[in-house]
Amino acid sequence: MQQVTPQVFTFERLLMGRVYALQDADGLTLVDTSISNAADKILSQLQQAGHKPADVKRILVTHAHPDHVGSLPKLQHATGAEVWCHPLEKPVIEGRQPLARPPSGLRPPALQFAPVPVARTLNEDEILPILGGLQVISTPGHAPGHISFWQPERRLLIVGDAVFYFFNRMTQPLAALTVDMEENRRSIKKITTLKPDSLLFGHGNPIIGQASAQLDAFARRIGV
Numbered sequence: 001m002q003q004v005t006p007q008v009f010t011f012e013r014l015l016m017g018r019v020y021a022l023q024d025a026d027g028l029t030l031v032d033t034s035i036s037n038a039a040d041k042i043l044s045q046l047q048q049a050g051h052k053p054a055d056v057k058r059i060l061v062t063h064a065h066p067d068h069v070g071s072l073p074k075l076q077h078a079t080g081a082e083v084w085c086h087p088l089e090k091p092v093i094e095g096r097q098p099l100a101r102p103p104s105g106l107r108p109p110a111l112q113f114a115p116v117p118v119a120r121t122l123n124e125d126e127i128l129p130i131l132g133g134l135q136v137i138s139t140p141g142h143a144p145g146h147i148s149f150w151q152p153e154r155r156l157l158i159v160g161d162a163v164f165y166f167f168n169r170m171t172q173p174l175a176a177l178t179v180d181m182e183e184n185r186r187s188i189k190k191i192t193t194l195k196p197d198s199l200l201f202g203h204g205n206p207i208i209g210q211a212s213a214q215l216d217a218f219a220r221r222i223g224v
């Protein structure tokens, strides 16, 4: 794994869906888990960085798409970590409800995984004991219970799939895989008001420093 900014790391060579590790005195927090074959890569990169699986205390889930929760069962089992997510994503992760279907009729690839118990549900404005205080920001649209994570002192936003960053260009998530594009646009508008300095995407390289200008230009380009 590779350091992105102090206390924040990301994993290398995952095929799809970026995973972050946040380091605190009590251990590590993972944000998302990539696709189903990523668990061994994540565990071995943790080990190479000197961590034991049990150092992972919790796994935050931005939303329950297969490229974000694919390796969740294996990682949760290997680490014993608690899984935290929004109440609307919990029944999907626990295998009690199918993924919300986008209006395109295209269903995201089926979740072929063992249900995982969710230990804690996260609501708007909750402050989590991570990175000195990590605020839950509700950013629905791409998925009903999509959430982002905001560290106000560092002006750092983990944005999940509310915004993609491909080839150094921000884009909206694919409409075919998004439950409500208008709602996602409102979520994009909402995060511009935070004026983030760093943006950590679910897809694409993180932007560290001066992210707000790019985010504002993107918001103008898409008219939100």
Ligand SMILES: [Zn+2]
Pocket (backbone or CB within 6 Å): 063, 065, 142, 161
């Ligand atoms: Zn997604």
Ligand SMILES: [Zn+2]
Pocket (backbone or CB within 6 Å): 017, 065, 067, 068, 161, 202, 203
């Ligand atoms: Zn994704």
